[in-house]
Structure formats: C-alpha cells, structure tokens
Amino acid sequence: MPLLTLQVFATGAFGASSDEEQTVPRLDARMGYHGAIAHRMAFIEEQGEELSVGDIQFLIGETPEGVQRTDDRVMANGIDSGAVWLVADVINPTRDTITRRMSVRIGWLDRVDFYFMPAGEPPERFISGDSIPVHNRSFATRVPTAEYAFPSGMTRLFLRVETADPVVIPFYFSSLKAGHDQEQFDAAFYSFVYGVMFALAAYNLMLFTGLRRKRYLFYTIYMVSFILMTASYSGIGMVLIWPSAVVWQQWAPPLLMLVFAFSGITFATSFLEVKLRRRKLFRAIQVLCAVYFALFAACYYIGERGWALTLAFALVPVFTGLMLYLGVSSWMSGMKSARYYLFGTLASAIGASITALTVYGILPYSQIGFYAVDIGMVLDAMLLALALADLVKRTQQARIAAERKAQVDHLTGLENRRGFLPVAESLWNLVKRNNRDICVAMIDIDHFKMINDQYGHATGDRILRKIAKVLDSSRRQGDLLARWGGEEFVLLLPETDLPEACNVAERLRQNVEALTIREGADILQCTISVGVANRDSEEVSLDKTIVMADQALYQAKLEGRNLVCAGNASDASARAVPV
Ligand SMILES: Nc1nc2c(ncn2[C@@H]2O[C@H](COP(=O)(O)OP(=O)(O)OP(=O)(O)O)[C@@H](O)[C@H]2O)c(=O)[nH]1
Numbered sequence: 285m286p287l288l289t290l291q292v293f294a295t296g297a298f299g300a301s302s303d304e305e306q307t308v309p310r311l312d313a314r315m316g317y318h319g320a321i322a323h324r325m326a327f328i329e330e331q332g333e334e335l336s337v338g339d340i341q342f343l344i345g346e347t348p349e350g351v352q353r354t355d356d357r358v359m360a361n362g363i364d365s366g367a368v369w370l371v372a373d374v375i376n377p378t379r380d381t382i383t384r385r386m387s388v389r390i391g392w393l394d395r396v397d398f399y400f401m402p403a404g405e406p407p408e409r410f411i412s413g414d415s416i417p418v419h420n421r422s423f424a425t426r427v428p429t430a431e432y433a434f435p436s437g438m439t440r441l442f443l444r445v446e447t448a449d450p451v452v453i454p455f456y457f458s459s460l461k462a463g464h465d466q467e468q469f470d471a472a473f474y475s476f477v478y479g480v481m482f483a484l485a486a487y488n489l490m491l492f493t494g495l496r497r498k499r500y501l502f503y504t505i506y507m508v509s510f511i512l513m514t515a516s517y518s519g520i521g522m523v524l525i526w527p528s529a530v531v532w533q534q535w536a537p538p539l540l541m542l543v544f545a546f547s548g549i550t551f552a553t554s555f556l557e558v559k560l561r562r563r564k565l566f567r568a569i570q571v572l573c574a575v576y577f578a579l580f581a582a583c584y585y586i587g588e589r590g591w592a593l594t595l596a597f598a599l600v601p602v603f604t605g606l607m608l609y610l611g612v613s614s615w616m617s618g619m620k621s622a623r624y625y626l627f628g629t630l631a632s633a634i635g636a637s638i639t640a641l642t643v644y645g646i647l648p649y650s651q652i653g654f655y656a657v658d659i660g661m662v663l664d665a666m667l668l669a670l671a672l673a674d675l676v677k678r679t680q681q682a683r684i685a686a687e688r689k690a691q692v693d694h695l696t697g698l699e700n701r702r703g704f705l706p707v708a709e710s711l712w713n714l715v716k717r718n719n720r721d722i723c724v725a726m727i728d729i730d731h732f733k734m735i736n737d738q739y740g741h742a743t744g745d746r747i748l749r750k751i752a753k754v755l756d757s758s759r760r761q762g763d764l765l766a767r768w769g770g771e772e773f774v775l776l777l778p779e780t781d782l783p784e785a786c787n788v789a790e791r792l793r794q795n796v797e798a799l800t801i802r803e804g805a806d807i808l809q810c811t812i813s814v815g816v817a818n819r820d821s822e823e824v825s826l827d828k829t830i831v832m833a834d835q836a837l838y839q840a841k842l843e844g845r846n847l848v849c850a851g852n853a854s855d856a857s858a859r860a861v862p863v
C-alpha cells in the first residue's frame with residue numbers, strides 16, 4: 285500500500301468518520317446539479333506513486349480520515365501538483381437507469397479517468413485528457429467527458445485527474461441536455477472570439493500586403509498567436525486541428541504562451557517606435573526574449589514541462605507590465621495613438637489576470653472569470669486596430685501639414701514657388717481652355733541690398749514682410765501672389781488683359797511707395813519695379829510668360845526703377861516699355 289500524505293485543499297475539512305457512507309458523499313442521479321460540484325464530493329491527492337481504484341477503495345474503508353472535503357466548487361491546485369481523485373456515491377432511487385453527462389470543463393488536463401462502480405460489480409472506465417489522441421478517448425470531446433447510465437441503486441463514481449499543467453477541476457454533473465447546452469454556449473463563445481480575431485488578423489494582413497508596414501504584420505502575428513494559444517489550452521486545437529499530435533499538444537500551451545507574449549511585445553515596440561525612441565530598452569527586450577526562449581528550449585530538452593509552464597506563466601505578467609509601461613511612457617511623451625494601445629493592453633491584462641486568478645483558485649470560479657482572458661483579448665484586438673487606424677490618420681495629417689509647410693514661405697507667409705506653380709498651372713490651363721486673358725507680373729524691391737547692408741539683415745527681413753503685406757492687401761481677389769525668391773514676388777492675374785494688369789501693377793507700386801517704415805531715427809521708404817507680360821497666343825506657356833515678365837522687370841530696372849514695364853510673351857525680342 286503506498287504511503288499517503290493527505291492534504292486539505294481548502295477550509296471546511298469534512299469531519300472524518302469511520303462510517304464509509306458518511307465519508308463518501310452522495311449525489312442524487314435524478315438531479316441536474318447547477319455549476320461545478322467539487323464541494324459535493326470527497327477528494328484524495330496522490331503523493332508520488334500512482335493509485336488504482338482498488339487502492340482508493342481500500343483507503344476509504346481503512347483510513348477514512350484521509351479522505352478530504354472542500355468548500356470550493358472548483359478544485360484548483362497549481363502547476364505540477366500530484367494527481368487528484370474525486371469520489372462520490374451516485375444514488376438512483378428509481379427502478380430505471382438514469383443517464384448523466386459528466387465533464388471536467390478544462391481542455392488542458394493531461395489525463396482524466398472516470399470510473400463507475402455499481403455495488404458488487406467491477407468498475408467501468410472512461411478515459412480522456414490531452415495526452416490521449418482524440419480517437420482513442422472514450423468520448424471524442426474537447427473537454428474530458430463521460431456519459432453513464434446509472435442503474436437502480438448506488439454507483440460509486442471515481443474521477444482521477446493528472447496533469448503537469450495547472451490542476452483545475454471544474455467537475456459538472458448534468459443531464460444530457462444541460463451538457464449539450466453548455467457545449468453550444470462554449471462553441472458560440474469561441475466562434476465569436478475567433479471570428480473577431482480572424483477578421484482583424486486577415487484585414488491587417490491585407491494592409492501589410494498593400495502598405496508594407498511591419499506593424500500590420502506584427503499585429504496579425506499577435507492575433508494568430510493568441511488564437512493558437514487559446515486553441516491549444518482550450519482543447520479546440522486538438523479536437524479540430526491536431527487530433528493525434530499528443531507531444532505537440534503537451535508542449536504547445538507553454539510554447540504558444542511565449543510566442544504570444546513575444547509577438548505582443550514586438551507589436552508594441554514596432555507600433556510605439558521603441559527601436560527609434562528607446563534603443564537601449566529595445567536591446568534589453570530582445571535579450572530578454574532570447575533568454576526566455578533558451579530557457580524554454582532547455583526545459584524541453586530535459587523534459588520538464590511543468591518548469592516550461594511556470595516559465596511561461598511568469599513571463600506573461602512581466603511582458604504585460606512592460607507593454608503597459610511602454611504604452612504609458614509613449615502616451616506621456618506625446619504619442620496620442622498610444623492611448624488606444626494602452627487601453628487595449630489594459631483590457632487584456634485585466635482579463636488575463638482574472639482568468640489566472642480564477643484558474644489558480646484565488647478568485648471563486650465562474651464562467652465569466654474563466655473566459656475573461658478571451659473577452660479582454662477581443663477588446664484589446666479592437667482597440668489595437670483602432671490605435672493603428674488612429675496612427676495612420678495622425679501620420680497622414682502630419683504629412684499634409686508638412687507638405688503645406690513646404691509650400692509656404694515662412695518669412696512672409698505667402699505661397700512660395702512650390703506652392704504657386706501647381707495652382708498657377710491649373711488656373712493657366714483653365715483660362716487657356718476658355719481662351720481668356722491672363723497676365724503675369726514679376727515684382728522686385730529696388731536697391732534692397734543697400735537696405736540690408738545699411739540696416740542689417742533683420743531689418744531687411746522686417747521690410748520684406750511689410751512689403752509682402754502691402755502687396756497681399758493690394759492685390760485683387762482671385763489674383764495669385766507668391767514670393768518667387770529673395771526680394772522678388774510673382775503675381776498671376778487670371779481673366780485680365782495687359783492694360784488692366786498694368787493698372788493693378790501700378791497700384792501695387794504706388795502702395796509700396798507710400799509705405800513708410802521706422803528704423804531707429806530713420807524713416808525708410810522702399811520702391812518696387814514691376815514687369816508685366818500677358819498670354820497673347822495659344823502656344824504661350826506659363827513659363828514663357830514668366831520669362832517675359834522677368835525681362836520686362838529688367839527693363840524697368842534699366843529705365844530707372846520704381847516703374848512698371850509691359851512686355852509681350854509671344855514676341856520676346858520686342859522691348860518692354862514703361863507704362
Ligand atoms: N533680409 C533679407 N535679404 C534678402 C533675402 N533674400 C534676398 N535678400 C537680399 O536681397 C538683396 C538682393 O540684392 P540684388 O540682387 O543685388 O538686388 P537689389 O539690391 O535689390 O538691386 P536691384 O534689384 O537692382 O534694385 C541681396 O542683398 C540679398 O541678400 C531675405 O530673405 N531677407
């Protein structure tokens with residue numbers, strides 16, 4: 285007989301009795317018990333050596349004080365603990381058989397054996413657990429399940445659970461219909477979770493294919509690794525995808541937990557541009573990832589699955605903390621899109637913590653507690669997708685602002701040559717199509733070098749700004765004014781013939797001449813020279829008209845400055861004349 289060290293899992297130990305009927309609690313076969321019912325059963329924990337049904341029967345008979353009770357509906361005993369037996373006597377007071385469905389609703393348990401022993405008969409056994417290929421299990425279900433037709437009288441029910449994973453035993457005893465309804469609910473829930481995840485993963489993969497931005501790829505990997513991780517520990521993977529891959533099923537949960545944590549942190553570092561902003565931290569994260577993978581490989585090599593799981597369970601909070609820290613620090617440093625990221629990470633962290641605490645038995649077991657990680661992750665997936673969209677929006681806005689900035693002259697606030705030309709070209713083409721007049725005036729401040737030399741560059745700048753303002757307020761609405769470069773400006777006058785353009789130019793000249801600028805004790809007055817040219821034939825381009833206006837401006841300078849000269853764009857050899 286193996287030596288047993290018996291432990292109490294929780295408070296409320298059953299008062300031991302030599303009466304076997306009191307030692308083993310009773311279940312009524314007619315009842316459909318609501319929720320998990322470990323508190324309605326007795327339990328015994330194996331210490332080292334494996335026990336048989338005969339050993340357990342012997343123990344119950346000979347040392348009933350060793351049989352324990354718990355107040356908890358779900359037994360939770362942490363990682364790598366010994367095998368646990370649950371025992372109850374199922375009473376069927378009717379003459380007919382009563383069929384009941386029993387299941388342990390956890391997909392990661394290695395080995396689960398159900399034994400049913402009617403009085404005076406040998407036990408009938410049902411085997412399950414993820415160390416057994418699906419087709420070799422008594423019932424090919426996602427979670428360990430048995431259906432049994434309880435005969436009239438008493439049947440002793442034994443349940444043995446053994447695993448290197450966290451020992452959690454939500455044992456359900458229900459009618460076939462209630463069991464079926466629960467499975468339907470689970471299927472609907474996982475369909476919803478996986479549906480959302482797959483849709484977002486596929487969409488972001490498309491974005492990656494089209495845009496070639498790595499962050500979309502990392503998002504996709506993060507989602508897919510979550511799907512695979514939950515598929516591995518929920519048992520869905522084994523039932524639907526790898527029904528015979530027992531070794532893979534044993535190692536998949538810790539491995540996929542690592543992959544999930546790493547893909548999450550990789551997405552975070554890419555999205556929050558940690559490599560650019562925090563180079564040292566980025567290196568440290570890479571080293572940490574490498575160390576974890578090396579430790580996992582070592583666990584695999586020596587066959588310590590419990591250690592690998594402990595490693596994975598220890599890693600997830602570390603990386604979640606790191607992801608939260610990165611989110612907070614990025615938000616603090618002004619990255620607006622980081623707040624969606626932060627809320628998403630917070631949702632998944634809270635969900636994962638609730639599930640972990642539920643699985644460890646620290647929080648009372650509930651459906652919502654058990655599925656909290658999935659609910660949190662769905663929220664996380666949606667908020668991260670929102671964060672990516674927000675980042676795209678902000679990047680676009682920044683690009684448009686930068687493009688606009690590149691088209692504006694920062695000194696005068698007028699358009700510069702880059703801003704002027706595209707608008708001028710389209711106006712030019714429009715006028716040309718309608719065969720209307722259009723003119724160009726080139727404007728240059730006279731003797732500006734002298735002002736710079738005498739009063740300094742800063743005063744020169746101030747005067748440039750003032751003259752630009754005068755020009756801007758003197759132009760007609762619809763005319764396009766820009767700083768062409770240095771102390772030169774250009775004015776495009778659509779729907780304007782040459783004499784009218786010369787009138788406008790003359791008004792500008794007069795307004796600038798009337799401008800007085802105080803510089804210390806001096807009152808400064810500036811003048812401008814203007815060259816005007818018009819489009820006087822079909823073939824004349826904007827460029828050519830600008831050249832002609834420039835020549836007319838040169839003529840104005842030659843004629844003594846503070847003048848408006850007009851030229852003819854189609855006849856560049858003709859001499860521009862003062863107006
Ligand atoms: N303060 C200031 N000066 C500028 C700026 N851009 C060009 N200049 C100056 O404008 C002056 C232009 O000199 P020039 O091309 O010789 O022409 P000018 O002295 O105006 O003589 P005319 O055009 O022949 O009347 C140079 O001294 C340039 O340094 C600017 O943004 N700010």
